Amino acid sequence: MEKEPSADKRGPTGVTQNEKRLLAVLAGHLDRTAESVAEEMQTATDAVIQWAHLAEENGFATMTRTVTHTYVLNEEGEVYARAGLPERQLLNSFEGSIEMATLKQHPLSKIGIGWMRKKGWVTIRDGLISRNGDAPEGIDELALKGPLTEGEGLNALIRRGLIVDHESAVTTMRLTPAGEALVNEGLDLREETGQITHEHLLTGEWEHLNLRRYRIDRLPRRAVPGKIHPYQRLINEMRQILLEMGFTEISGELVQSAFWNFDALFQPQDHPAREMQDTFYLAEETDLPEGYERVKAMHEHGGDTTSSGWGGVWSGKKAEQCVLRTHTTGLSIQYLATHPEPPVRAFCISRVYRREAIDPTHTPEFEQLEGVVMDKEVTFSHLLGFLKEFYLKMGFADVRFRPAYFPYTEPSVEPEVYVDGLGWVEIGGAGIFRQEVTDPWGVKTPVLAWGLGVSRVAMLKLGLKDLRMLYRSDIDWIRDAPILPADTQSSTRR
Template identity: 65%
Template sequence: MAELTYNEKRLMVVLNTIKEATPDVIAGELNTTAEAVVQFAHLCAEKGIATLERDITVSYALTTEGQQYVTFGLPERQVYASFQDEISMKDMQAHPLARIAIGWMKKKGWVTIEKGIVKKTGEAPEGADEVALREPDASREGILELVKRGLAEETETITYRIAITENGKALVEEGLDLREEIGTLTREQILSGDWKEQNLRRYSVDKLPKRIIPGKIHPYQRLINEMRNVLLEMGFVEIYGEVVQSSFWNFDALFQPQDHPAREMQDTFFLDGSSPLPENWERVRDIHEHGGTTSSAGWGGTWNPAKAQTNVLRTHTTGLSIQYLKDHPDEPVKAFCIGRVYRREAIDPTHTPEFEQLEGIVMDKDVSFRHLMGFLKEFYGRMGFENVRFRPAYFPYTEPSVEPEVYVDGLGWVELGGAGIFREEVTDPWGVTYPVLAWGLGVSRVAMLKMGLRDLRQLYRSDVDWIRDTPMMQGGRD
């Protein structure tokens, strides 16, 4: 049998006297806490000299809101009792509890709703939840339903019983050394040699130490920070902008026609209110209608200033790049933005209505398409993707355009964004005369590849265990 610590010996001596007790009683005898006693008992139980029985008792109690309904009944019962056989939905909504009650009355089959009229079905028997409202211990099914509704709370009470075993009694009868142990030596004890006479505490190297959980930045935020640092090291400056943008900057300045499907409600979050058009907006109008002073023929038709003034939640960060170029039309320019964008997407493992996008631009004399591919290959290489290739693509506001792909073991070649050179219809209205290399990617897609995730939603959940278990670095730079 492994040697006992000083505290284990003290516990065994007390148990040999009182045989069995709760941690609180033993804590009083040992002048320590009940939590410490449970810890000592666990160690003794592993050695077979004591037993530790754990019992969990669950109890329920009504919340403050639940107590308010004890006298007059649940919201659905109160609203149900407030009218006769039928009532218009409009009149019912005047009841202060209607918002809560309507759904529950339908779910319980108490009413039907047809053409704006709420009709009673004829029966509204008392349910288990109403029974539990009066007597929380009377119906387990009912009280659990109240817990789901936030009208009751569940409380767990854990109790322990500690007892000595026959092996423990025999051990105590053989005699225990109750000299206090020393776990830390002082400098003086070491220099004087006094440590040799001390009763040193023994430590087992066979057991893993208690896990230490440090504070950590969220894995997704760490990846965003890593991307930001890579671009800053490459000589880029970071730009920022508002989440709410006018349609002018989000669409029109990027040469997207005003009847483009992406501007419809199913793809874009439109907001109340509008924003004024910037100075020289007429140049963008001319580009759309007939190409302005460029070689383009434009889209034709009549460009509507009112439509350009409507506000939206930005669907990309490219509009920020154009605004930066407007304010910095002279070379050289190297800028990037990492920001959240919004699109009307159905939520599933690979789509969410809001996500982060990284946008980069380079504008300088004589930069070319080869420079663009060089920037991208360098960036992805620093992010840990060694094999990069490029595939021709089409994007509305760049020409030529390309899609960079990286090779991922087990998945093959994966597309990671889009890039190209801004069309003259995009740059000409702002006096930009040199080529502008532009590229962007969905940050969340990079995160899924680097973290080995199958569900994009994992990045936005408050999963403490996942955050604790995710390594600080997951490939990429050291």
Template identity: 60%
Template structure:
């Protein structure tokens, strides 16, 4: 048994005269912690020298609410005793505990409700839950109901008993070498060579070390940072903007008609505030009504200034592009924004009411639709998607428009956003005559594909186990 460490040998020596002992007694004898004593005992058990028994004891204590009900009675008991044989539901609901107790009165069959009157059905003897409330040991069958009602808390106490086996006793009787072992060499021992005389602790490569969970960047944040790094490397600058935008910037400036379904309350989060119209808003109004001074005919109909002044939680990051172009009207421009956007979506594995969107624009003389496809393909290639294709799409503010797709093994072609060239109805009101390539891409969907997730909500949950197991992937330069 040369594989035994000094601590294991000490445990066997301490255990031999006792036969068996609790982990606490062994820890005191070895002058260590109970956790360490159990660890040494388990190592001895692997060699067949000791047996370790885990003992678990469950106890129950009342919560503050449970303590109150033990003194005054459960809500249904208090209500039951507050009236004689019958009571109107109106009066019954006036009881301060009615919201909690009426349901339990009916569930336990203590009352029957007919035509707005609650009438007692007979005797209401104390149930198992009431017995358990007085003393949990006397009403164990009622504990389950009290746990569901958060009136008691469950506590588990774990202890360990360790017994020496015949093989362990024989080893102790044969004699064990208890010479102190060296587990870590100092600088002086290495330099002087004194380590050669030291008794070194055996080291097993087969024993897995204790897992260490270091701090790391959240997997989703890591992908967001990677996206920004890719675009910065491609020569883009990052633009910033407010989450709260006026409907003018979120919709009107992007030539989205005021009667468009996406602007309705069921699709947009409207706020109870307004924002003044910016300078030059009249040109946007004219563009909607008649096409302004361009060849466009506009949308016609009615354009309401009050509608445009309403504030919303931005539904996309595209308003930032228009605002950036107004402040940087001269080419060349290459900019992107990556931020949270909000839409009134039903929550399911692939949809959330808030998510991250990547916005990008390129303005320069001579840029064309072919350049747009090239930028998008280069971006997706750098994000790890080798196969990229495009299919025609439609958006109110770009023409021509496309929807990029990437190939994912096991899923096929997956659509990841929309792109196109800003229409003259978007750029002309601000005096911009140079072509502007634009795109809006869903970063959360990219993250799902990269991380192999099937539920978008996983990106935002505080799942410690998932965070621990997610590898800290580094970019390959």
């Protein structure tokens, strides 16, 4: 029977076979490069570095990574090294003063004029460029002559995009005293078995195997799987809830006419929300849709309804202006205009744009969820029921409603959810579309409508205090976010 190796030959618990092989190769050397070790072990350099990291964690080896930068001129830099920087060539092309229009004919004027002015070489006044005396060589010109060594001159050329940085890295490794002691004690380099199979048990071979030893006092190396961004996961969750509730998803263009974005929703043309301070207007215009006359009549005198409208003269020119949509409600009314017969259940989750100063709770673009239900005999109570069911499915255990006002719904309501540490938080708006909104499109049955800011829900669900986190590629935050986050943000209020 083969003699079982003694415990000291096996090495300490948790040292892998590859670590032992690496320590044996490093024995007797002060420093060895990862490449030379990989060649001797007949394996990849990346594998050797990985094993060295394990040995370093166990205190048996140390690693040093030395990075070297070599700077060379790119093709454009080579041209300037021979002929001079654009501003120098441009300055040498005239004496005293020259008209701006004349100098702009020089092929280097687009680059050179700005740099001459920035360096204080010239003064520009009344369309005339005048030299300011001598123009001594700057640090960038001196660096351009070489050699390219680190300093302000080199940094200036790097900022101008004239330098290519060739980076090379060398990883060296050596044994620590603990590693040397382990090697001197002797390493068992026989092949290890990590799992006993059925065959091993039947044949009795397991008694002679060199079994891998494990440490149970250390956590395994963290695994970082690929995952969907937490914000996108939340949007997907909302979408799935509404699909399961029987809704159809709709979509539309980011650029909408003011007609669909405002007028079709019975928003007066002098409403403050339509000002340029709140809305992104574009230079383009678009034709008014068929049937716009009924919307015009609704604004001016209430059309064929009991409404008196807004009065005044409705401007088709103003309605033809294009805007970045400020909400997704305009998509809902367009969908209803082409689907005027009940039943209808539709929603969209899309990005909208408003002129907002960026701060922890505001951004100029964000996602909005919009939903409509159109059917015979649906009531305000049905609307509250839909909203409560949706928010409960989103994990908010306590929901309440308070009266509100919106230009295109009546009655209107604002849902609120209870959040631990914050109390009651307003989380959207809802109501029944006014007759002035639906009547021009032949919709004769009630339409329940609601919208909510998806980003606000995300902040509550993900426990964020800064809205901008949702749009940043913070890899640590994404990695730390659980794949199935526990709902710690809401609770039932007793």
